[in-house]
Amino acid sequence: MADPMTAPAKPQIEPAKPQTAPARTLVLPGDPRPPDVHVDVRTQELQINMGPQHPSTHGVLRVAIWVDGEIVTRAEPDIGYLHRCAEKIGESVSCIQYVPYTDRYDYLAAMNNNLGYCLAVEKVAEIDVPEKAQYVRTVAVELNRIGSHLMAVGTYGLDLGAFTPFFYAFREREEILRLLEWICGARLTYNFIRIGGVMRDLPEGFAADTRKFLDLFETRLDEFNDLLTHNHIFVNRTANVGVISPDMAIAYGLTGPNLRGSGLRYDLRREQPYLLYDRFQFDIPVGTGIKGTVGDCWDRYWVRMLEMKESVRIVRQALDQMPATGEIMAKNVRHLAFKSKPGEGYLGIENPRGELGYYLISDGGANSYRSRIRAPSFCNLSILEAILPGTMLADAVAIIGSIDIVLGEVDR
């Protein structure tokens, strides 16, 4: 019936562009040729698929990358391979039951995830947590932060082809896991911090062992610096690579070490003190561009190294100030039949990867009506699309590693 004259024209395939030498659209940093130099050999753009089973995408991230030779022209992160309906589960199980689920989102910083959720519930339900429990939480959370950062810097070395620092980082992390296993019996998913307090008090001898570990750890951090941080090849690979300007960092909602790497002194432990962070002395390290530009990969890496030292300071102070005895559980929390007050609230904490926020709405039942997670890795990941184009393929690996994402948290 359709008249060929009036039928909508078939979409025409765009004619191939003329093969005259085009001006280069991409200029590498350090390329001496001016950008309007014409190239004689025109190469075809190649789309390659990085992930979801690629060794350096830290899990199941897939990045579709278009490359011109070794240079990335476009990059699109594709996520969702690890989606586990985290937020829906938060509505269908009770608040108490949901705490172990939070372990599974950022599995490298499970203690911090427990804490974020419990603090949010406590805020909505208006529960006061005893002082002793707050100190115990601080110790656990900061030890967990060190472990998480060790994993981040260790795997970062792995991304850049340095295998050995990874094992050194793991040796230290193993000690932290031993300590955390001692207090809660688990090594990865702790479920130690509960709504209204903690599972149990620190075991006897824990403080002494932890202090011993912290002393050793500080010397071993220097060893790690000698091995990786100041290595000439490592600096060449990371300095001036993947520069994120402060404006850009804010525009993309970066938080955590990625934001501070760009030179912005913003840490929720200082800005909105939760737990007892206002009682501790600690610095907030920021990237200063020692080896290159402010906000490059090396700065983000270095901020993590410095943050580990600050965490050591915090743990020491918390152990010193901690009362010998005291309640570790709030009085008014009846765990078997916990029901929150009706209301809503948002609470963000400083996760090792940035601002981890839980937004909860309660209708007065055992389950929360809505539980929304603001995952730092998810927001940090969004900047990849903006900073990958123009870099080399090897730099793409360095940049993805420096953002330090955990896919369990990105996809939730």
Add this chain to the structure above:
Amino acid sequence: MDSLVPYLTNVWEWATGSAFTFSMILSILAVVAFISVWAMFAVWLERKASADFQVRLGPDRVGPFGLLQSLADGLKLAFKEDLIPRDSDKFLFAIAPAIAFCGAFAAFAALPFAPGITAVDINLGVFFIVAVTAIGVIGVLMAGWCSNNKWSLYGAMREAAQLISYEIPSALALMVPVLVAGTFNLKELVAFQCLPSDGVLDTEGAVYFSNHGWLAFYSPWTFVAFVIYYIASLAECKRAPFDLPEAESELVSGFHTEYSGMRFSFFFLEEYGMMFVVSAIAALAFLGGWQPLPWVSCNFGGVLGNLFFAGVFLAKVIFLVWVQIWVRWTLPRMRVDQVMVMGYKYLIPMSLFALLMMAAYIHWGVRYLPGLF
């Protein structure tokens, strides 16, 4: 043995009517056996050494000190299914590992292990080895292209660029000892390094003072050449920090991503064979070959003497390979443009300069380090 080999050779020639002698077959078998045993040992060494660097134990279950681990791994590889990807170029896919292996294999033929142990004594030994080791690139390029995998192609292109770039400085650096000794023959290079003070080498069983010493310490320029050769040889073996062709964190496994089983093990053999070849050349041309000490040489004959020399030579090679392993497990990987910059902007000019300076030194007769003699 002395009567058996000529006899069998005669039988062989009578039976086949060819000049391809029986001793040649024996040599080939010996080389194949040696490469296999060496690769197993080198893999074990690499795993043990890396474990030492990484506060681990390494293999310790199979055999004493885990020595048989490589044998177990080799058996596993041999019994694996021979997988060929559906969309690959099957013919090229099948022959690529063999061609890659050819380079390292052929180089072994010309390597002297001791004054009396060498498969083929070639007058242009250095030249021959530099030439045949370049064959491996073709196999790798074929493997990357025919796998029909973008990562493989990337790895192959990187390898081609890297190997071709680094063959120039390594060959130029090798020209420095050749210039000094005035010969391309690897045996004569070693003989030059253990030449006695009076220049006459006739006393057997003697330990004597040699005024040339090892070529690495002969003059500052030979030392520079040694360092350049060693760095370039790391790149030729695709060892860290130049392991871009098989950069695991970037290119999955590089050009052998699609390979498995026996075909994969041939790439593996090639890599470890190349490690041996470049270390052996470094030992022969710069570190006195089979002479145990610099400036003090010895001249032993007979089977025992040859075995002693071969032991010293192997010890040097194993040490150099161990340094390669040490470097690999310490350093991060360089970026592809940095590798090219290092090759073309630093190593090639430096090796050319060292060659020129050495030529000038020889021309004007200044042969030794001032102050050392």
